[in-house]
Amino acid sequence: MNWGLIGASTIAAEHMIGALRACGADPVWVVSGSLPHAQRFAAEHGVARAGDDLAVMLADPGVEAVYISSTNEKHRAQALAAIAAGKHVICEKPLAMTVAEAVGMVRAAREAGVVFATNHHLRNAGSHQAIRALIAQGRIGTVLSLRVHHAVHLPPHLQGWRINDAGAGGGVIPDITVHDADTVRFLTGEDPVDVVAQAGVSGMGQGVEDSVMSVWSLPSGAMVMAHESFTHPFAGSGVEVHGTEGSILASGVMTQAPVGQVTVVTAAGRQAVPFAAHDLYAHGVAAVIAAVRGEGQPSASGEDGVKSLAVALAVREAAASGRRVPVGYGGA
Ligand code: NDP
Secondary structure: OEEEEEOOOHHHHHHHHHHHHHOOOEEEEEEOOOHHHHHHHHHHHOOOEEEOOHHHHHOOOOOOEEEEOOOHHHHHHHHHHHHHOOOEEEEOOOOOOOHHHHHHHHHHHHHHOOOEEEOOOHHHOHHHHHHHHHHHOOOOOOEEEEEEEEEOEOOHHHHHHHHHOHHHOOOHHHHHHHHHHHHHHHHHOOOOOEEEEEEEOOOOOOOOOOEEEEEEEOOOOOEEEEEEEOEOOOOOEEEEEEEOOEEEEEEOOOOOOOOOEEEEEEOOEEEEOOOOOOOHHHHHHHHHHHHHOOOOOOOOEHHHHHHHHHHHHHHHHHHHHOOOEEOOOOOO
């Protein structure tokens, strides 16, 4: 299966080209806003064709699917163009700048009959799949609360637009809160109802927030406490799920690699939980390729991307207004 890359990005270079190839897929095109950048990227990564005109790549009938990893404000127009050309799409998070835009992308894909996936990698992790299974099996009873620790230190090569360009979708909320929203939805099967939040700048953000703490209500009554940041070098990451009969403590699992530890604690004691160590991104790509063949669904669909964005934008609004904000899913 031949793929086109839209965006000559770090995530494509560091994870997704390898993930596509691990699934037997071939990235044959890369399109960037800058032709020299696209050409350099293509040469470095063994991609046959490079260009700066998306329409030319989309007119190539040999390209069946595209992976969009441009900056966030470009996702919508690029996805709509790819869908109109009949290509299947994996789009990076956040899907768009607004919920309405994201809903429009998902609707367009549905009407065109193409597969549309959101690249939420964490739900592909063996660790999160194991946590979800423990919750579903009732090992911790009724879920009372979750605590998500996702305060990291953004490495220098990723700082750019994320810390200084609101117009490109910068800020920790569109960058990391979306992933935490997707993870909580994946683990619990619940869509957050409303949120309160505080956000700020703690040393990196220039015109965008680099740190945020928020509390979300789930329909069951469970509460979620989430912390995302770009400025915490030593905080580590993790998720805790606390229930009436036990707690799941997972450390080091909010990452791009299949690492970390998961422990379940009940009246019977503490037990380490084994989990699969497959590549998160390849797992997601494999599901998309299967979906294109008519077998199953992407692990994170377009609707999942709409919903994670909706939670993140509610968090941003709650932080800006100081009020409790209902999450508006735009009909997704
Ligand atoms: P980068 O900053 O590496 O690249 C984004 C865009 O910036 C590129 O597509 C390119 O524009 C432009 N660019 C980058 N380097 C150059 C250069 N040297 N010269 C000219 N232009 C350049 O983005 P990231 O990989 O960090 O993020 C891309 C997207 O992926 C974002 O939407 C982000 O949210 C998402 N992401 C998702 C992750 C996940 O785990 N799901 C992890 C990391 C990022 P052009 O589009 O014109 O090629």
